[in-house]
Amino acid sequence: ENKTSLFYLLSADALKCNECIPDQAGTCTNKQVECSSNQICASLREIYSEGGAERSNVLSKRCVPTEECGDSSFNYANFKTSFVIECCNSDFCNTKDASAPIKSIPNKMKCYGCVGLPCNRTLNCESNQDRCITSTVTDQGGTKVARGCATKKICSSPTFLQGNKIVGKVDSCCEGNYCNSATTATASLLAVPLISLVLLY
Known part of the structure; x- marks a missing residue:
């Protein structure tokens, strides 16, 4: 009897959600999916500014892990991407589009911000951005190092970043003003394979 009750409890944990993930043209077809046990329903908005x-302002719906809910963002110098992830916890509850992000305001944190070298520009982090980030991005067919500000969620390579070419591959995140300096040991080590890559191609 206990086993039967446990089965129903586990079955009840899996939510059914709307899924609508846009293709390259920005259109999507809504379908109904069952989430994994650690996921809930979400409506997402991704805004890219230059x-x-x-x-661009892209809307989607999907299942996400609960820790990914909320607002997050990153910016490299002139390039900024914001995510609003509004979650709900009942079957097919993610029917509405995600809201627009709250207007960003500068916080006290400062990081180096650039795409490519030299990287000596000060970037004022905004809202809940609490990390300096170093990534590898593809720009005009070549690979470059990008540095900037990010929220903690971006650093953990969440599922909502899959397929996002702007953030690139997150190499490292750190806490503290200007901690993503090119002179740090981590950044210097990361630069070596990048140079090799450029020379090979």
């Missing part, structure tokens, strides 16, 4: 101007 030089302060909004370039």
Whole structure:
């Protein structure tokens, strides 16, 4: 009898959610899916800005791990991407589009911000950005190091970043002003295979 009760409890844990993941043209077809036991339903909005101007505003719906819910963002110098992930915990509850992000305000943290070298520009982090980030991005067909500000969630390579080419591959995140300096041991080591890669191709 206990085994039967346990089976129903485990079955009840898996939520059914709407899933609508846009293709390259930005269109998507809504379907109904069953989430993994550690996931809940979510509506997402991803906004990409360049030089302060909004370039894309993409909506999607999917299952996400609970720790990914909430607002997160990253920016490298002139490039910024914000995510709003609104979660809910009942079957097919993610029917509405995610809200627009709250207006960003500078916080006290400062990181180096750039795509490529030299990287001596000060970037004022915004809102809940609490890490300096170093990533490897593909820019105009070549591989470059990008540095900037990010929220903690971005650093853990969450599922909502899959397929996002702008963030690139997250190499390291650190806490403290200007901790993503090119002179750090980690960044120097990371630069070696990148140079080799460029020379090989």
